[in-house]
Amino acid sequence: MNRKRAFCLAAGIAAVAAATGWSQPTLAQAQAPAAADRHAAIYMYRGADRDKRLLANARKEGKVVVYTSLATKESMPLAKAFEKKYGIKVVLWRSTSDKVVQRAVTEARARRYAVDVVETNGPEVEMMAREKLLSPFHSPHFVDLPPEAFPAHRLWVADRLNFFVVAYNTNKVKRADLPATYEGFLDPKWKGQIALEATDSEWMAAIVKHWGERGTKFFDQLAAARPGVRKGHILLAEMVGAGEVPVALTVYNSEVESLKLRGGPVDWKPVEPVIGRPQGIAVAKNAPNPNAALLFADFVLSPEGQQLLHSMGRVPSSHKVKTELNNFPFTMIDPAVTLDEHDKWQTMWDNYFIKR
Template sequence: MNSRWAVWILALATALCVYAPGGKAQEASRNEAIYQYKGADREQKLVEAARKEGSLTLYTSLATSESRPLAQAFEEKYGIKVTLWRSTSDKVVQRAVTEARGGRYAVDVVETNGPEMEMLAREKLLAHFESPHIADLPASARPAHGLWVTDRLNFFVVAYNTNLVKKDELPEQYEGFLDPKWQGRIGLEATDVEWMATIIKERGRDKGEAFFRKLAAMRPDVRKGHMLLSEMVGAGEVPVALTVYNSEIESISRRGGPVAWKPVQPVVGRPQGIGVMRNAPSPHAALLFADFVLSHEGQEFFHSVGRIPASESVKTNLKNFPYVMVDPATVLDEHDEWYGLWNELFITR
């Protein structure tokens, strides 16, 4: 079992003890009133109260090279200190759940992968919040329960080494990689179960599963870590990778690496989300930070560092193609089925 799902089981096992009766329920209720305020003086009241709080704590899986400058931009604009803790998405969830189980509410905002945000939502650690910038997001950016919001996107695209492969050699559809000429030239990331599940659902179960069984028979080079796989493409060790994030290829390309990417269909997108904590110790600062990230300014920051902003107010060629989104709820609810198939096809073969 991978670490993401071990964390999910931990969360389920501790659900009953996370919210024992006590004073924290009153704190949560007070915070929710703050999060949902829509008055005309909202921004003024929010900034004034946030400055009195003076600081906020952010847990995120966004790379420190990007999350630190984002936090600094917020600090410079509002004079409010951001205490940043960065780790992998599973550890972000684990820390938040463990602290809540112990009655310690230290974090104000969480920003990480959509499925992990959904875990926190199901554990009732997040609160519904309003922001004027949500209007700039696509309708799919907010789950029906409203407990987190998509702030950026990751797209699984095909990356290739430009010294070894020409763009016009690449197929338009993933099925084109079943051509024998790709034998020994393609790679996959070892944990991309969501990518497979989404394509099978998009293609239909019979057709989709048949494609992946044929792909497995091609014996692609399976490597763990999207950045590692991207760097291997740049080094020429894997000429073509079928599941890398286009933002990471953009980063390597900016550094002069011989890499490029193509949105081979169907492109699968995965939401990255932001949420405010139900028991945040600095709720005004938490909401102000969420506002900042979702604002045009915050979304332009993501774009400037090669990340893909969710907001439709920012124009970018990083998402200028048809795509289908991963459903975080499905990732959790149907995990055993899809993980079992992926493991059979690509891991234990």
């Protein structure tokens, strides 16, 4: 983990611990890591009776605790669908991805094992993998996922994807006028019409890695055009829908789809190179309810769970769900590289677009 992220995470962990007043671990809590070995046997079991045994044991546990950054309007319906199907209560704790990491890491360091499943941004799940909080698991639905959905260590898997696309207000901009590649926005006619999200250094890094010197030249020229900068992908998408920003270059297509479903005058176009960002799901190494944890992960990765995510405007990872939301060429961000090279690209991004 790079120093900047490590420092921020450590500070956040200390703040959470102080605010919540968590006590010192009890002897039983201190012995909890031994449960990891038992959990591994559950998570990796592939016998013919797997599904039947998993459901029976999950119902005995009675609940599953999920930490997620998935918006409430989507995480709640997903939880309710699981509860209706299996009769097992879902306890949701929803916050931003950095807070999900802080809570999970702080609890683990206090030997207070409360979370069963984590579902959040790929780089943040990768942080938890590096903190040794997660366990490999098997799901019969893995066969429906692309190879890019799995990091090499297989401690988590991408259950959905975010794609950086160009969002535009349909009352102000015609789709036919949008260029095919990002370089088209260097045309002077777009000056004062375009905006970026303030934290998208990983998008820039992926384009530069994809285009090489061509990418560096592009960002030199884009910075010189002084595009607007707004913090928050949802906020930026909403500003496009409101007409305050005619065109945004770095909006997640899932956010635009959510606005479209609500009737907003907004749409999106996959402008090359399209950069994808994995959103991951993982089971906790010391989950208090390991069977329910695995069952919930199975459900999210199943065609039923993936279709439900799609119906709410999210981009499913599964090949079983046919959708225009991912039917285009794209390049995936590697969360491990995002963490390792964060400082380098963040400094470049800040010099281009923030410190102006």
